[in-house]
C-alpha cells in the first residue's frame with residue numbers, strides 16, 4: 001500500500017530541549033494512526049513537523065508524496081492542539097470562513113451536522129462551551145474534505161456523548177478512505193479508532209503496531225484489582241504475583257492491590273484466601289490487559305531510563321538502566 005505519511009529520523013531541538021530525537025513512522029493510505037505518549041513526549045512537535053508548521057532540524061518527512069511545506073493544502077486537514085478562532089463569529093460563519101480558503105469546500109451546515117452542532121450553528125464561538133468550541137475546531141479541519149487529516153487531541157474537553165460523535169465521524173471518514181493521524185491521551189479512543197498506534201516517548205517512537213499486537217507484546221498479564229485498606233503483608237502468601245502501591249511499581253492508587261496472571265476461574269481462590277485471613281476489601285474487579293497497560297509499561301520504562309541517564313550524567317557514571325533498556329529495544333522491534 002502507498003505510504004501517505006513518511007517520517008524518517010526526525011529531530012527537533014528547542015534550546016536545551018530535544019523535542020524529537022529520531023522519530024520515524026509510516027502511515028498508509030486509509031489508515032487511522034494514533035500517537036500516544038506522555039506530556040512533552042513530542043507528539044505535537046511531530047504533528048507540526050509533518051504538517052509543515054515547524055521545520056525539523058534533522059531527518060526527512062513527506063506527506064501525500066510531497067514535502068510538508070509544499071503539499072497541496074486542498075488535500076490536507078489539520079486540527080492543531082491550540083486553536084483560537086475569532087470569538088465573535090457564529091459556528092456556521094466560522095466554518096464558512098475556513099471553507100472560503102479553499103477552491104472546493106463542503107457546505108458549512110453539513111460540517112456542523114458532522115460534528116453534532118446543528119442546534120448551535122448561530123451561536124458565537126465565544127459563547128459556546130469548551131467542548132462545543134473544540135467540535136467547531138474539528139469541523140474547521142474537515143471543510144475541504146481532506147485526503148489526509150491530522151487531529152492533535154481532537155476530543156480533549158468534549159463530553160462523552162460528543163466524544164462518541166467525533167469518534168463516529170472519524171470512523172466514517174476512515175471508511176471513506178481518509179487517512180487520519182491523531183494524538184490522544186485517551187487510550188480507549190486510541191484502541192477504538194486506530195488501525196495502528198505509535199507510542200512516542202522522549203522524542204522517538206518506542207513502539208508501533210496494531211492495538212492487539214501492542215497489548216499482546218507489552219500489555220503484561222490479566223489483573224485482579226482489590227480495593228482494600230489492608231496491610232500489604234496480608235498478601236504475602238498468595239500464590240500469584242502481587243503489585244502493591246508501597247512495594248510494586250507504584251502504579252496502583254493508594255488502597256488497591258493488583259494480583260497478576262490470574263484466570264477469572266481462579267478468583268474464588270483469592271476470595272477464600274482473603275476470607276481465611278479476615279482481610280477486608282470493598283471491591284474486586286478483573287480485567288484483561290489493555291492499551292493503558294502498554295502505555296504505562298513502556299512510558300514507565302522510558303521515564304526510568306531517562307532518570308537513570310540523567311543521574312548517570314550528573315554523577316559522571318553510567319545509569320543502571322538494564323532491563324528498562326531491553327524493554328525499550330523490544331518495543332522498537334514491534335514497529
Ligand SMILES: Nc1ncnc2c1ncn2[C@@H]1O[C@H](COP(=O)(O)OP(=O)(O)OP(=O)(O)O)[C@@H](O)[C@H]1O
Nearest residue numbers: 014017018019037038039040041042043044045046
Ligand atoms: N515552540 C517551542 N519552544 C520551546 N520548547 C518547545 C516548543 N514546542 C515544544 N517544546 C518542548 O518540546 C517538548 C515536546 O513538546 P510537545 O508539545 O511536542 O509534546 P506533546 O507530546 O505534544 O505533549 P502534550 O501531551 O503535553 O501535548 C516539550 O518539552 C516542550 O516543552
